[in-house]
Amino acid sequence: MSENLADVKAALTRRGFDDAALLDRLGSLAEERREVITNVEALRRRRNDASEAMAKVADKKSKEFQAKRDELRVLGDEIKAGEFRQTEVAGELEDILLNLPNLPHPDTPDGLSENDNVEVRVWGKKPSFDFEVRDHVEVGVGLGILDFERAAKLSGSRFVVLMGAGARLERALMQFMLDVHTTEHGYQEVWPPVLVKDSAMLGTGQLPKFAKDSFRIAKDEQWEAQAEAQGHDLYLVPTAEVPITNLHAEEILAEADLPVTYTGYTACFRSEAGSYGKDTRGMIRVHQFDKVELVRFCHPDHGERELETLTEHAESILQKLDLHYRAVQLCAGDMGFAAQKSYDLEVWLPAQDTYREISSCSWFGDFQARRMRARFRPDKKGKPRLLHTLNGSGLAIGRTLVAILEQNQQVDGSVSVPPALRPYMGGVERITDA
């Protein structure tokens, strides 16, 4: 990075990030780091050589030995001072680096907000209704399958309780999605923990910059003190991307095994800090939701193609459920922190007369792999290289349920179950107010 500072600056500017002073600081730190290392290593070498000589001295009590020892003590102090500076520089450098977002891929269009995203595909047609469309809250509450009031009683705002056919629909969607991805797309199924260490959150890029967006586990004072001292904090995962991608942190995979692909379900937890007043109605934006995630680890040469494949896999779920949607490519300014190229799938919500994100598929290049040291070995002897990572929702289950309630609503308030899902719903074809 320090060698291509100008390019880095230009790429980050496309994201709307333009703290030139910070990047200059980065450059000078990188330089100082190199100097300090060279210096300390030279000192260490002197000490090693001298120590070796000391070891050979027969008489350890001699004046000579004592004098030499005193001299070396000074050298030892110098080394310690150098090491201290090295740690300082490395710390500051890392601090800057970890807070820098990924560089947008050249394919990623310019733009600073979602208004600059580019529609790349539209699938299906907007369903037409010869009655006044209701939103998912009206439909779901009317059917007795969504309960927001009791959710508020239990957990506060931004939660939902699914009842009866609603709960079953959530479960059916989860099963259906996992089955499609494992049997038709070749993903290996994983069921990971939903509580992870901060090192995992750091690896995928949620930390250190976005701590406020996640829920952190608190216990007693002792727990807090230990978490503070050793970084053994635990977080509720905001997405299965975190535990699943970190599966291969600190590992070296065999090139022949690539791509390595996983799909997994987890509950996802988000604090939604900063979204006050936004999407307060219904289950579009809640603190806890379910999601099936797709994760791929691949050779750097195949990342671009892999993103297309991954996106198709996510889209196939919407297609099988016969839900009208569109795919948009995100512009540089609207992408997530770790992404270099992303597509969002947006499902049609008739009541809002708009498309809403239901999946985000991203290619991270080696950004995440570098943070978590996830590598592969090219052929048998080569040096380990960083992998490329990708992930996408396949899909967000709650929002899929919302889309079904809205797109499949009937004039009588019932909802037809997409045929693909019926085997998972015990053959039920229609959810009615039973």
Added chain:
RNA sequence: GGAGGAGUGGCCGAGCGGUCGAAGGCGGCGGAUUUGAAAUCCGUUGUAGGGGCGACUCUACCGGGGGUUCGAAUCCCUCCUCCUCCGCCA
């Protein structure tokens, strides 16, 4: 939660505070032998960072962190992880 034991290179497993990046074995790779294979023999075999156009070279790493020392895989402290037993628990 209580009591005990252990963490060394891809794996197993040695290692008086100096000559240890670390014996030995297994595995892997290359080669010899063989029609081919097995067996045998020989050689080789970690990661990261710095310097050099390069051949190459230096430094660090023996669970993590800290300390003692001229010098730590070896001594001390602390944390983590794993194993065994007891208790509790879905």
